[in-house]
Structures are given as structure tokens and as C-alpha cells.
Amino acid sequence: DTGVSQDPRHKITKRGQNVTFRCDPISEHNRLYWYRQTLGQGPEFLTYFQNEAQLEKSRLLSDRFSAERPKGSFSTLEIQRTEQGDSAMYLCASSKTGGGSPLHFGNGTRLTVT
Amino acid sequence: DQQVKQNSPSLSVQEGRISILNCDYTNSMFDYFLWYKKYPAEGPTFLISISSIKDKNEDGRFTVFLNKSAKHLSLHIVPSQPGDSAVYFCAASKGSSNTGKLIFGQGTTLQVKP
Numbered sequence: 001d002t003g004v005s006q007d008p009r010h011k012i013t014k015r016g017q018n019v020t021f022r023c024d025p026i027s028e029h030n031r032l033y034w035y036r037q038t039l040g041q042g043p044e045f046l047t048y049f050q051n052e053a054q055l056e057k058s059r060l061l062s063d064r065f066s067a068e069r070p071k072g073s074f075s076t077l078e079i080q081r082t083e084q085g086d087s088a089m090y091l092c093a094s095s096k097t098g099g100g101s102p103l104h105f106g107n108g109t110r111l112t113v114t
Numbered sequence: 115d116q117q118v119k120q121n122s123p124s125l126s127v128q129e130g131r132i133s134i135l136n137c138d139y140t141n142s143m144f145d146y147f148l149w150y151k152k153y154p155a156e157g158p159t160f161l162i163s164i165s166s167i168k169d170k171n172e173d174g175r176f177t178v179f180l181n182k183s184a185k186h187l188s189l190h191i192v193p194s195q196p197g198d199s200a201v202y203f204c205a206a207s208k209g210s211s212n213t214g215k216l217i218f219g220q221g222t223t224l225q226v227k228p
């Protein structure tokens with residue numbers, strides 16, 4: 001169990017640029033989640049996949065955000081035309097299917113939009 | 115609309131004493147509750163959970179209590195240790211089969227003094 005891996009750890013970008021984050025879940029986990037955390041708040045759900053299917057998206061996920069999990073393994077989260085309000089910690093988590101399976105979080109990607 | 119609230123931003127206790135962290139929720143559809151611990155620069159780590167069919171769950175030094183009528187849960191840590199110093203998030207979900215889509219509270223920072 002190597003844990004959930006996220007890359008990069010930090011990203012600084014200028015407003016209007018596109019950014020992409022990668023998440024590698026725990027290998028036997030078929031569910032993968034993206035959350036966003038801002039200062040002083042708890043993580044907020046963005047979207048989740050079961051295998052390669054994206055099953056739910058939060059209304060927080062505007063049209064500028066897109067997530068993929070092409071082969072049911074790693075996932076990418078892309079933000080187009082970044083805005084200063086996108087600055088946050090983006091957390092990826094994975095779990096097994098089934099009741100009571102807790103989420104295992106990665107260490108996150110901290111995005112700063114200048 | 116904050117459905118899960120942790121009204122105490124911070125708590126300080128002496129090593130060896132009990133730490134009690136509180137959490138309130140408003141949505142009666144929540145039926146599964148979890149506590150996560152977060153150290154700086156790391157993702158949240160699962161600590162303990164409880165289903166709404168129970169009112170107590172214990173794991174070593176950690177006990178979670180659920181009062182459904184009051185829509186309140188608490189985490190007790192006994193005895194507290196300096197390594198327990200972290201941010202603690204409570205989280206809730208609807209449906210034990212959907213425990214990955216979590217609603218988090220804002221977090222409580224626990225400091226355990228040696």
C-alpha cells in the first residue's frame with residue numbers, strides 16, 4: 001500500500017492559464033474522489049469516479065473544470081482559464097466500493113493563482 | 115448552508131487528560147459519520163467512524179459518541195498525547211454505501227501540551 005499520490009505538490013500559475021493535476025490512487029481501490037479545501041474550511045466534494053465512470057459532479061465544479069479517469073486507474077483534474085478564486089488545496093482520495101470504506105487521501109496539490 | 119458544524123476552532127488540553135471535540139449537523143438524512151485527522155502539509159487521515167444505528171464506537175484511545183436526537187457527535191481522546199496535536203474534521207454522508215461523498219465540518223485544531 002503506497003498510498004494516494006498527487007502531482008505536483010504545489011502549482012503557481014497566472015490568471016487565465018490552464019493547469020492539470022494528476023492523482024494515482026491506491027491500486028486496488030476502484031473509487032476515486034476529488035475534493036477542494038480552502039483556508040479555514042473543511043474539504044468540499046467536487047466529483048467522483050467508480051472505475052472509469054464519472055458518477056457525480058458537484059455544482060462547485062464549473063464548466064472550466066474537467067476530470068478524467070481514462071483507464072480506471074490514475075485521474076487528472078484540469079482547470080481552464082484559472083481565476084484567483086480557484087486558489088485552494090486540491091485533494092484526491094480513493095476507496096474500495098462498499099459500505100463503510102473510508103477515504104484515503106493524498107497530500108494534495110496546492111494551487112496559487114496570481 | 116453549513117450542514118456540518120464544528121463550532122470550536124481550537125482546543126488546548128494537557129497531556130494525559132481527555133480531549134473532547136464536538137460536531138453538530140443539521141441534515142437528518144445523514145446516517146454515517148466519520149472523524150479525520152490532518153497534520154500540516156498532509157492529507158486528512160481516517161480516524162474512526164460510526165453508523166447511525168449505533169450511539170458509540172470505540173477504537174483504542176478514541177471513542178465517538180452519536181446523539182441522533184440532538185444531531186450531535188463528539189470525539190473523545192483519552193489519554194491525550196502530544197502527537198494527537200492536529201486539525202480534526204468531522205464528516206457526514208447519506209447512505210452507508212456512499213461514504214465517499216462526505217460533507218465536512220470546518221475543523222477543530224487540537225493542541226496537546228506536554
